[in-house]
Amino acid sequence: MIQVTDIHKTYHSGDTSVYALRGVSLDIDAGEFVAIAGPSGSGKSTLLNILGCLDHPDQGTVSVDGREMVQLDSRGRADYRRHNLGFVFQNFNLIPVLTAFENVAFSLNLLNIPEQEITDRTMAILREVGLEGMEHRRPSRLSGGQQQRVAIARALVKNPAIILADEPTANLDSETGQAILETMRTLNERHGTTFIFSTHDPMVMEFSRRLVRLQDGRVAGGAT
Amino acid sequence: MKLKQIVSLAGKNLLRHRRRTIITAGAVAVGLLMFILVDSLLTGIEEESNRNLIWFETGAAQVIHTGYLAERNDRPLKYAIDDAAEVEAELESAGLSATSRIVFSGELIVFKDPFPEDGSVMVTVYGIDPEDDDDVYHLPQTVSAGDFLEPGTNEALLGAWLAEDIGAEVGYPITIVTRTRQGFYQTIDLEVAGILNTPNPVINRTAVFMPEGVAADYLQMGGAATEISVASELGRTLPELTREMQQQIAGAPNLRVADWRTLAADAVAIAEAKESSSGIVLLLVFIIAAVGVSNTVLMSTLERTQELGMMRAIGMRDREVMTTLLVEAAGIGLLGGIIGIVLGAGGVALMVERGIDYGSLIRDTNVGYRVTQVIYGAWNLPTFGRALVVGVVISVVTAFVPVRRAVRMSVIDSLRRTS
Amino acid sequence: MNNTRTRTRYAHAATVAGVTVALTLATLVPLAAQAQPSAQEIVRRLEANRTYETSRAEVTMIIDDRFGERESTMVSYSRGDDEALIEFTSAAERGQKVLRTADEIYLYYPDAAELVRLQGAALRESMLGSDVSYEDLTGGKTLLDTYEVTLDGTEQIDGHRTYRITMEARDRNVAYPRQTVWVDAELFVARRSEQYALSGRLLKTAVMQDIREIDGFQVPMRTVISDALKRNSSTTIRIDSIDIGVRLDDTLFSLQELSW
Numbered sequence: 001m002i003q004v005t006d007i008h009k010t011y012h013s014g015d016t017s018v019y020a021l022r023g024v025s026l027d028i029d030a031g032e033f034v035a036i037a038g039p040s041g042s043g044k045s046t047l048l049n050i051l052g053c054l055d056h057p058d059q060g061t062v063s064v065d066g067r068e069m070v071q072l073d074s075r076g077r078a079d080y081r082r083h084n085l086g087f088v089f090q091n092f093n094l095i096p097v098l099t100a101f102e103n104v105a106f107s108l109n110l111l112n113i114p115e116q117e118i119t120d121r122t123m124a125i126l127r128e129v130g131l132e133g134m135e136h137r138r139p140s141r142l143s144g145g146q147q148q149r150v151a152i153a154r155a156l157v158k159n160p161a162i163i164l165a166d167e168p169t170a171n172l173d174s175e176t177g178q179a180i181l182e183t184m185r186t187l188n189e190r191h192g193t194t195f196i197f198s199t200h201d202p203m204v205m206e207f208s209r210r211l212v213r214l215q216d217g218r219v220a221g222g223a224t
Numbered sequence: 225m226k227l228k229q230i231v232s233l234a235g236k237n238l239l240r241h242r243r244r245t246i247i248t249a250g251a252v253a254v255g256l257l258m259f260i261l262v263d264s265l266l267t268g269i270e271e272e273s274n275r276n277l278i279w280f281e282t283g284a285a286q287v288i289h290t291g292y293l294a295e296r297n298d299r300p301l302k303y304a305i306d307d308a309a310e311v312e313a314e315l316e317s318a319g320l321s322a323t324s325r326i327v328f329s330g331e332l333i334v335f336k337d338p339f340p341e342d343g344s345v346m347v348t349v350y351g352i353d354p355e356d357d358d359d360v361y362h363l364p365q366t367v368s369a370g371d372f373l374e375p376g377t378n379e380a381l382l383g384a385w386l387a388e389d390i391g392a393e394v395g396y397p398i399t400i401v402t403r404t405r406q407g408f409y410q411t412i413d414l415e416v417a418g419i420l421n422t423p424n425p426v427i428n429r430t431a432v433f434m435p436e437g438v439a440a441d442y443l444q445m446g447g448a449a450t451e452i453s454v455a456s457e458l459g460r461t462l463p464e465l466t467r468e469m470q471q472q473i474a475g476a477p478n479l480r481v482a483d484w485r486t487l488a489a490d491a492v493a494i495a496e497a498k499e500s501s502s503g504i505v506l507l508l509v510f511i512i513a514a515v516g517v518s519n520t521v522l523m524s525t526l527e528r529t530q531e532l533g534m535m536r537a538i539g540m541r542d543r544e545v546m547t548t549l550l551v552e553a554a555g556i557g558l559l560g561g562i563i564g565i566v567l568g569a570g571g572v573a574l575m576v577e578r579g580i581d582y583g584s585l586i587r588d589t590n591v592g593y594r595v596t597q598v599i600y601g602a603w604n605l606p607t608f609g610r611a612l613v614v615g616v617v618i619s620v621v622t623a624f625v626p627v628r629r630a631v632r633m634s635v636i637d638s639l640r641r642t643s
Numbered sequence: 644m645n646n647t648r649t650r651t652r653y654a655h656a657a658t659v660a661g662v663t664v665a666l667t668l669a670t671l672v673p674l675a676a677q678a679q680p681s682a683q684e685i686v687r688r689l690e691a692n693r694t695y696e697t698s699r700a701e702v703t704m705i706i707d708d709r710f711g712e713r714e715s716t717m718v719s720y721s722r723g724d725d726e727a728l729i730e731f732t733s734a735a736e737r738g739q740k741v742l743r744t745a746d747e748i749y750l751y752y753p754d755a756a757e758l759v760r761l762q763g764a765a766l767r768e769s770m771l772g773s774d775v776s777y778e779d780l781t782g783g784k785t786l787l788d789t790y791e792v793t794l795d796g797t798e799q800i801d802g803h804r805t806y807r808i809t810m811e812a813r814d815r816n817v818a819y820p821r822q823t824v825w826v827d828a829e830l831f832v833a834r835r836s837e838q839y840a841l842s843g844r845l846l847k848t849a850v851m852q853d854i855r856e857i858d859g860f861q862v863p864m865r866t867v868i869s870d871a872l873k874r875n876s877s878t879t880i881r882i883d884s885i886d887i888g889v890r891l892d893d894t895l896f897s898l899q900e901l902s903w
Binding site for chain 1 (some may be wrong): 225226229233236237239240270495530531533534535536537539540541542634635636638
C-alpha cells in the first residue's frame with residue numbers, strides 16, 4: 001500500500017547540514033500497525049512527516065496505492081491529508097475553545113458532510129473511544145488520556161486510510177499510555193486502518209505488530 | 225468548511241480572550257466615534273453655513289447677467305440686469321418670491337468725531353429693497369441696535385463686527401466711495417440707522433446695507449440691479465426652482481440663472497475641506513486599527529501557532545485558515561463599529577442639542593464657513609453605516625499581514641512551536 | 644480701524660497735468676499771447692507741452708500716511724504719449740517693473756519671475772500703497788477728447804497768475820466726472836488740480852511745486868498729491884534728475900524686454 005523508495009532528506013541550518021534520512025526504503029501494507037522507533041535524531045519524525053505529506057524528500061519516492069505523493073503541490077497535499085490521513089500528536093493539539101464533540105466534528109466539517117451525518121459519526125466514534133457523556137467538555141476539563149482519545153477520535157472519524165501518530169503516549173503516564181495503545185490497536189483491528197507511530201517508548205514498540213528501527217537516517221533492522 | 229462553521233469558530237476564539245477583544249474593539253470604537261463626531265460637526269457646519277449663505281447672501285438662486293459670475297468678486301456694475309423691476313415682476317408672476325439687489329464694493333470712510341479715529345475699510349454694499357427684501361432674505365430679524373432701513377432715505381445698516389471694528393453707533397455719519405455703473409468716482413453719505421448681528425460672518429464683517437433706490441440714483445443704474453434673488457420654495461427642489469426661473473427669463477439672452485452653490489464658490493471649498501477632514505480622521509482610525517487589530521491578531525496567531533499547524537495538518541486549506549482568522553478580525557471591527565455607533569449616537573445627540581461654542585475663533589480666522597459662535601452637530605445617518613463598514617474593512621485589511629504570516633510558516637514548524 | 648490692505652485700494656488718480664509716473668512734462672511755450680486764450684487753447688497748450696519724443700527720469704516717491712513716511716525710487720522712461728516703463732530701484736521693490744503701452748498695463752515681479760496684465764478692478768489698486776493708482780497711469784485719449792472744458796477766470800496760486808479751467812466729463816468712461824486745473828498763465832504748466840466725485844465731493848488734490856526749466860521744458864520737480872477723504876495722507880513725487888530727448892532702445896517698451 002505504501003511504498004517508500006530510497007528517500008533522502010537533509011536539513012540545512014546555517015553552514016551545517018543535518019542528514020535526517022539517508023536512503024530509507026520501506027513497504028507498509030494496508031491495516032498494518034507499525035512503530036517507527038529510534039533515538040531522537042534518528043530521522044523518525046522526518047520519515048513520519050514525509051509519510052504524512054507534510055514534508056518532501058530531497059530524493060526518492062513515496063507512493064500510496066500507486067499514487068506518487070512527492071508530485072503534489074501544497075493544496076493537493078492538504079486535500080490528500082484532509083481525506084486520507086488522520087493525525088495524532090504528542091501533545092494532543094485539540095482546539096481549546098471547542099468541546100470534545102466539536103473537536104472531533106471539526107475534521108468532518110472540512111469534508112463538507114451533511115450535519116446530521118457529522119453528528120452521528122462523531123457520537124459513534126466518541127462512544128467507541130470511551131468518551132460517552134463527555135462530548136460537551138472542553139479540553140481543559142479532560143484528562144490527558146481523555147484528550148488523546150478525543151484526538152484519536154478526531155483522526156479516525158473520517159475513516160482515513162492511514163493514521164499517523166507522533167509519539168502518542170509521550171505525554172501520558174504509562175498506564176494511560178497503555179490504555180490508549182490498546183484502544184488504537186482495537187480500532188486498527190476493527191476498522192482496518194493502517195497505524196504508523198513514531199516512538200522511542202519500549203511499551204509502544206511492544207504493542208506494535210511491526211517495528212521499524214531507524215538509526216542515523218537508515219533502517220537498522222527488519223520487522224519484528 | 226462552511227462559512228457558518230468558520231464564523232462560529234472565530235466567535236469562540238474571540239471569546240477566548242474577552243478582555244483583549246474588548247480593548248481592541250474599544251480602540252476601533254474610539255476611532256470610529258471620532259469619525260462620527262467630526263462628520264456630524266462638519267455636516268452641521270455645512271448645513272448651517274449653507275442656510276446662512278442662502279438667508280443672507282445669495283437666496284436660493286439668482287438671476288444675474290451672463291458676464292457677472294466670472295467677475296463677481298469685483299462686484300462689477302457693468303454686468304447689471306437692465307429693467308430689473310420687469311424681470312422681478314415676471315418671476316413673481318410665476319409664484320416665486322423675488323427681490324432685486326444692487327451689490328457693489330466700495331470704501332467706507334469715517335472721520336474722527338464721532339468715530340474714535342479717521343479710517344477707511346473696504347466693504348460690500350448691498351442696495352436692498354427695504355419693503356420686500358425679507359421675501360427672500362432674513363435681515364430684519366437680525367437688527368441688534370437701531371432700526372431697519374426706511375425706503376428712499378440715506379440710511380445704512382452695518383454688520384455688527386464691522387460696526388464694532390470702526391466704532392460705529394446708530395446715528396453716526398459714514399461715507400462710501402465707489403464707482404458708478406459707468407466708472408465715475410462717487411461718494412455716498414449715509415447715516416447709520418442700525419446694526420445687524422447675523423449668523424453669517426461675512427455679512428457681519430464686511431456688509432453695509434442701504435436702500436436700493438438711493439443706491440440706484442447714486443450709481444446711475446437707470447433701473448438696473450445686479451441680481452434678482454429668489455427664495456427657496458417648499459416642495460420645490462433647487463433644480464426645479466432654477467428651471468422655473470430659467471423659463472421666466474428665456475427671452476433675455478444676456479441673463480442667466482445661478483443657484484446658491486454656483487454663486488458661493490467657497491461652498492465648494494467647504495465641501496472639499498469636509499472631505500479632507502473626514503479623510504484625515506479615517507486615516508487616524510486606520511492607524512488605530514492597524515496598531516490595535518494587527519497586534520491583537522498577531523498575538524492570537526502566535527499563541528495559536530501549534531493549533532493552526534494542527535488544523536493545516538489535518539487538511540484545512542491555507543485559505544480557510546486565513547478566512548477564519550480574518551473573520552475574527554472582522555468580528556473585532558464589527559464589535560468596535562457597534563460600540564462606536566452607540567457612543568457616536570450619544571455624542572451626536574449631545575452636539576445637536578447643545579452645540580459647541582467656538583467663541584471668537586471664527587471671527588478672528590477668516591474661514592469660508594458662514595457660521596458664528598455656537599456650532600451644532602447634525603445627524604448624518606449614512607455615516608453611521610459607513611462607520612460600521614469602515615470598522616470591519618479596516619480591521620480585516622490590517623489583520624491581513626499577520627494572518628498571511630501565520631500560514632506562510634511551514635506546517636511542520638508550526639506544529640513544532642511550543643506555545 | 645486698521646485695515647491696511649483695504650485702505651490703499653482706491654488710490655485716486657493723480658493729476659491731469661501728468662504727475663503720474665509716466666511723468667508727462669510740459670514743453671516750454673512762448674509767453675502767453677496778450678489776448679486771453681480760450682479754455683480749449685489753454686488745455687491744448689498744456690497738453691502740447693507735455694508731449695515730447697522721449698525722456699529718462701530718476702524719481703523718488705514719498706508716501707506719507709499714518710504708518711509714517713516711506714520712500715521708493717525708480718527710473719522712468721517714456722516715449723510719446725502712450726509708452727512708459729518704470730523700473731523700481733529702491734531695495735524693497737528692486738527690479739519690479741511697470742510697462743504701459745497704448746492699451747495695457749503690465750507688472751513684472753522679479754522674485755516670482757511673473758508677468759501680470761492688469762485689468763478690471765486691479766487697475767484701481769494703488770501703486771505701492773501710494774495715492775496713485777495704476778489706472779492713473781493709463782494713457783490714451785487727450786483731455787479735450789474726454790472733457791468739456793470751460794475757463795472760469797484767473798486766480799493767483801502761490802503768487803503766480805493762473806487760469807482756472809473746469810473740466811466736465813464728456814462721456815462716462817473716465818474716473819473723474821469733474822476736475823479743476825489751475826494752469827500757469829505764463830508757462831502753461833499746471834500748478835494745482837482737483838478731482839471730484841459725481842456727488843460733487845472733492846476727492847483728490849495735486850499741487851505742483853518747484854517748476855524748473857530743463858532742456859527747454861517747464862518741469863514740476865515736486866508734485867504733492869493728497870486724498871481729500873483721508874486726512875494726514877499724501878504722496879510726493881520728486882524728480883531727482885531728468886533728461887528729455889534721450890535716445891532709447893526701440894525694444895525698451897516691449898513685453899519681451901520686460902523680464903530681462
